[in-house]
Structure formats: C-alpha cells, structure tokens
Amino acid sequence: MRILRAKLDKGTVTEEVFSLKDFACPGGAGLVTEYLAKRLKETGGKFSPLVIATGLFTGTRLAGASIAAMGWADPSGEVYVSVFGGDCASRLTDHEVKLISLEGASEVPVCLHISSDGKASLTDASALEGRGTLSTVRKLRELYGERSSVLCCGPSAESCGAISCVVCTDPDPALPPRQASPGGMGRAFSERNLTAVVTEHSPRPFRISFSGRHKERFDLLSDTVNSALGSDSLTGRLLPLYGPLPEDWFSSPWRELSPELSAGGEMREKAAWREKILSSGGFCSMSCIPGCTVRCSNSVKDRKGAYLSTGLDHETAFLFGSMTGIFELRDICAIDSLTTDAGSDLIMTGQLLGELAKAGALPFGDAAGAKRLLRGTGSPEGALQRYFSENGGLPSLSVRPQTGIQRGYRPEAGEFCAGCFMCPLPWRALMKDPASADALMELASLIGWETDSAFPSSLEGTVSSFAESIREGFNEN
Numbered sequence: 516m517r518i519l520r521a522k523l524d525k526g527t528v529t530e531e532v533f534s535l536k537d538f539a540c541p542g543g544a545g546l547v548t549e550y551l552a553k554r555l556k557e558t559g560g561k562f563s564p565l566v567i568a569t570g571l572f573t574g575t576r577l578a579g580a581s582i583a584a585m586g587w588a589d590p591s592g593e594v595y596v597s598v599f600g601g602d603c604a605s606r607l608t609d610h611e612v613k614l615i616s617l618e619g620a621s622e623v624p625v626c627l628h629i630s631s632d633g634k635a636s637l638t639d640a641s642a643l644e645g646r647g648t649l650s651t652v653r654k655l656r657e658l659y660g661e662r663s664s665v666l667c668c669g670p671s672a673e674s675c676g677a678i679s680c681v682v683c684t685d686p687d688p689a690l691p692p693r694q695a696s697p698g699g700m701g702r703a704f705s706e707r708n709l710t711a712v713v714t715e716h717s718p719r720p721f722r723i724s725f726s727g728r729h730k731e732r733f734d735l736l737s738d739t740v741n742s743a744l745g746s747d748s749l750t751g752r753l754l755p756l757y758g759p760l761p762e763d764w765f766s767s768p769w770r771e772l773s774p775e776l777s778a779g780g781e782m783r784e785k786a787a788w789r790e791k792i793l794s795s796g797g798f799c800s801m802s803c804i805p806g807c808t809v810r811c812s813n814s815v816k817d818r819k820g821a822y823l824s825t826g827l828d829h830e831t832a833f834l835f836g837s838m839t840g841i842f843e844l845r846d847i848c849a850i851d852s853l854t855t856d857a858g859s860d861l862i863m864t865g866q867l868l869g870e871l872a873k874a875g876a877l878p879f880g881d882a883a884g885a886k887r888l889l890r891g892t893g894s895p896e897g898a899l900q901r902y903f904s905e906n907g908g909l910p911s912l913s914v915r916p917q918t919g920i921q922r923g924y925r926p927e928a929g930e931f932c933a934g935c936f937m938c939p940l941p942w943r944a945l946m947k948d949p950a951s952a953d954a955l956m957e958l959a960s961l962i963g964w965e966t967d968s969a970f971p972s973s974l975e976g977t978v979s980s981f982a983e984s985i986r987e988g989f990n991e992n
C-alpha cells in the first residue's frame with residue numbers, strides 16, 4: 516500500500532510505502548490522528564496537513580469496512596476528524612492508496628487527480644471555481660469517467676467556513692451525498708486552495724488477499740461477522756427497511772421549539788416514509804459504501820423522476836424536518852440537495868434553520884422560504900449570509916472539534932473507535948456480541964495488524980494520546 520504526499524505549495528506528489536507496523540493504529544480515524552501527530556512533530560507544529568485515510572479493513576470483503584476518515588488540526592491544536600461513507604475509501608484502495616497527506620497551500624485552485632493507472636498529480640482546477648458541488652462532480656466525472664470518486668468542497672468553504680463540509684460521491688453514480696463535515700472540513704480544503712480529490716476507477720482494482728489457511732480463516736470470520744449483522748434486529752431488519760430513522764422521529768425537537776403547533780402535519784411512522792420514498796420512484800435498502808450488507812441508505816426522486824437526494828436519515832429528518840416544521844419528504848430532500856450543493860454541513864445548516872424558525876425569521880413549515888434562504892449559500896448574494904451579516908454574523912453553533920475519535924460515540928459502550936475500523940452502525944451491533952468482537956480482533960491480526968492489548972479498549976488511549984501530542988506540539992510552538 517502507498518502513502519501519497521501532495522505538496523500543494525510545490526505542485527508535486529511523492530509516494531512512500533505504507534506499513535502497518537509503522538502505526539499503532541493503522542486505519543481510519545486513528546491512523547489520521549497518528550499521522551497528523553507525526554507530521555506536526557517533524558514540522559514543529561506549523562501548518563497542519565490535511566490527511567485522508569482508509570479503514571483498517573478496507574480492501575477486504577468485510578461488511579461496512581470501506582469507510583474513509585479525514586482530519587486536520589487548527590493552530591490551537593484542536594483536531595478535527597470525520598469518518599465518512601461513499602466510494603472514496605474503496606477507490607483509493609483500488610489503487611493501493613492507504614493515506615493521502617495534503618501539505619502546504621497552492622497559489623491557484625488545484626485538484627489532486629489519481630488516474631486509472633494509479634498515477635497521482637496536481638491539476639489546475641481554476642475552471643471549477645465558484646461552482647456548487649453538484650456541478651463540480653458532474654464536470655469531473657465528465658472529464659474522468661462516471662465511476663470516478665470525487666471529494667470536493669463547495670461555495671460555503673470560502674465564505675461560511677464554519678459550516679462548510681467536504682462532500683463525497685456514492686458507489687451509485689448519482690451525486691455526492693456523503694459528507695465529511697464536523698469542524699468546517701470545507702474550510703480545510705479552501706485554505707489549501709484544494710478544490711477536489713478525484714480518483715478514477717481502476718480496471719485492475721487491488722484487494723487485500725490471503726492464501727491457504729489464512730484465507731479460509733478470514734472467510735470464516737467474515738461470515739461470522741456478516742451473519743451477526745444479519746441476525747441482529749437493528750442491522751438485519753430495521754436499518755435495511757427504514758434506514759437510521761429513530762422511532763417517533765419527527766416529534767421531539769419540533770414540539771420543544773414550537774409546542775403550540777398541532778401534531779397534524781407529523782409523519783411519525785417509519786413505514787409510511789418508506790412507502791413515500793418508494794412511491795416517489797426512489798429506492799430503499801441501498802448501500803452507501805461498496806459491500807455493506809446492512810444497506811440502510813435510500814434515494815428519493817423529484818416529481819419529474821429526476822434524482823433529488825440520497826440518504827434521508829435521522830439527521831436530515833430531524834434538522835430539516837422537525838426543527839422547522841417541514842414534513843413533506845420532497846421538501847426535506849430538496850433542502851438537503853441545496854445544502855449539499857453549497858458544500859454545507861447538513862447538521863449545522865439544520866441548526867441554522869432551526870435558529871431562524873425560533874427567531875421568527877422563517878415561519879414554521881415554510882419550505883419555500885427555507886429553500887429561498889439556502890439558494891446561493893456561499894455567494895455574497897446568498898440570503899443566508901445576508902441575513903446573518905445584517906444580524907450580527909453566524910450564531911455560535913456547536914462546531915465540533917474532535918480528539919481523534921467521533922464524539923457522540925460512547926467510549927464506555929466500546930463505540931469510540933468505530934471510525935478506525937468500519938461504519939459505526941454495524942460496529943455497534945457487533946460490539947454487543949462477544950463472538951463478533953473476537954472475530955474482528957482476529958480479522959485484524961490476519962491483516963497483519965499486531966496489537967498486544969485488548970480490542971477495542973487498546974485504542975482509547977492510543978488515539979487520545981495522538982490528539983494530545985498534536986495539541987502539545989502546537990502549544991510548544
């Protein structure tokens with residue numbers, strides 16, 4: 516496997532050999548944080564690289580393993596790490612790329628391009644300036660093929676950095692529905708003058724292979740994990756049917772914000788929403804990364820049958836729905852699509868809309884008003900910017916620096932380090948079952964990752980200590 520180091524200030528890309536043995540935590544969020552710590556130590560805590568890495572099991576057939584992580588550190592030493600789905604991790608693995616380190620900043624907008632034969636170079640991206648993410652993805656796929664994976668930022672990155680994200684394409688060649696979002700990831704792209712990372716499909720994709728009894732053992736353990744996912748009620752039944760929608764998923768925040776509203780517009784039943792998605796001509800039970808057997812994603816079409824949005828889930832439903840009293844599926848998806856096109860974090864955008872509804876600037880249930888506000892986000896004429904510049908700037912939202920682990924996962928439940936291994940949803944199900952947890956541990960050892968302490972608690976200290984050393988590095992400088 517390879518590490519690609521793109522020196523954006525020099526316009527060069529070099530490569531190094533990636534060895535599992537060089538890292539205490541050789542995958543996903545842990546690897547990103549450890550690599551950041553190493554680089555910052557070398558450079559004396561100056562400008563942080565932006566690091567993208569694939570999961571520990573990416574490249575094997577283990578379900579939920581094709582996740583990617585992205586991270587950087589700001590000058591105060593806060594570490595921002597996001598774990599995200601889509602086709603990035605699998606496309607990078609196709610070309611034997613384990614990690615990308617984007618260093619320095621370019622003077623002109625650039626794109627990191629990995630060609631179908633695995634060669635990496637920096638190309639001029641001036642022609643993509645000012646475009647929304649949907650248009651950027653269309654253009655890059657026109658140039659490099661429909662099966663290329665694209666990571667890119669949008670107009671939000673420049674002017675609304677705190678709410679900006681990086682979007683990622685899906686295996687289904689639609690538009691870029693996945694987000695690497697906490698902490699203004701889009702800003703990390705724009706500060707480096709990086710517009711996109713595009714990875715072409717490889718005609719001869721690399722896969723981690725095993726031989727002899729190792730292969731038999733790996734297959735058996737993968738089957739153990741897959742059958743645990745299939746028999747768990749969440750990952751085997753509820754998630755494939757309804758996606759990650761909680762029970763009574765529209766009621767709580769909406770009622771808290773506006774108790775005087777009647778419950779008439781609510782659509783609480785998950786089954787009814789599945790029906791709506793299907794009758795829109797859309798799809799349920801889709802996988803957001805190649806090879807995930809849980810398949811909890813979905814896709815919605817507009818009234819003309821055109822693709823509208825992918826991945827309606829608890830975040831979209833709560834934040835674009837119940838926070839604002841908007842309950843029509845296609846309205847929620849259209850708001851999702853506008854947010855994606857701007858390259859804005861959907862959680863923070865939903866929070867903003869909720870703030871506006873609470874302040875009376877957006878009437879509850881006004882879907883057309885919400886869309887008007889979001890159109891043009893990132894451009895100086897954008898209604899959202901205008902509103903906030905006239906009203907004292909963006910409210911202080913919970914921008915979420917992370918210490919190398921996904922906040923929101925509970926360490927005491929063993930959920931903190933999912934981002935090193937696989938999507939957190941299957942991870943949670945597997946961690947409930949000691950046999951599956953043991954199988955994962957053994958799978959890791961078959962890949963070649965050696966750890967002499969217990970799994971997964973070995974990572975808690977490791978990942979946090981990398982984050983700690985990044986902070987110390989910055990403080991010393």
Ligand code: SF4
Pocket residue numbers: 579600801802803804807808809810811812938939940941
């Ligand atoms: S469990 Fe759902 S969110 Fe996670 S990888 Fe599978 S399809 Fe994607």
